[in-house]
Amino acid sequence: MQRSADIAEAWNRKYPEQVVLVITKSPEGKVNIMAVGWVCLVSDAPPMFLVGIDDPAYTLELIRKTGEFVIAYPSQSMAQATLYAGTVHGHHEDKGKNSGLEFLPGTETSVPILADAVANFECKLVAEYRPGNCPLVTGEVIASHVNTDASVLRLVNWGPGYQLR
Ligand SMILES: Cc1cc2nc3c(=O)[nH]c(=O)nc-3n(C[C@H](O)[C@H](O)[C@H](O)COP(=O)(O)O)c2cc1C
Secondary structure, three states: OOOOOOHHHHHOOOOOEEOEEEEEEOOOOOEEEEEEOOEEEEEEOOEEEEEEOOOOOHHHHHHHHHOEEEEEEOEHHHHHHHHHHOOOOOOOOOHHHHOOOOEEOOOOOOOOEEOOOOEEEEEEEEEEEOOOOOOEEEEEEEEEEEOOOOOOOEOEEOOOOOOEO
8 A cells, every 4th residue: 555755755765775985086195985875887888887976075076076986885894984974075074084994006096995895896987967956977887896705794774864784
């Protein structure tokens, strides 16, 4: 059975929702991380991700400037760092350093990857769209990396208010 509901109430039923970390690096070398739930695969040949990144995000500024970014699937041990990455803007904060996360060099981009993530995808910007109010960025995956420990599980957002575990 169904009853009519407003969109906000219906959207509250979307959980569990995946979460990724989008990593960027400024031309001056500052590493930034941002949490993103609006993300999906949109092509497998070539492999591409699409992410929704709001206008105020420093991440969007850096992607437009450098044309590259990394998408990481955070592990369950990264809940606190993911909440930090997702609630503080990076314009005046060094989130890469303050997160306590360990980074490794990327192999095909200048953006670092996350040592303890479940997987990392180095991406080159393909296009930006704006079908609604949120800029959508597509990136082609040019290198991918997986955690050597296959038992490490992905972090998931289980409910409103960022229930990350
Ligand atoms: C679990 C979670 C999911 C989020 N999903 C998105 C998203 O899909 N798009 C978005 O623009 N912001 C999202 N945010 C908010 C951004 O991560 C937040 O605005 C962040 O501070 C932006 O960082 P930046 O300005 O350093 O790029 C999310 C936050 C959390 C905690």
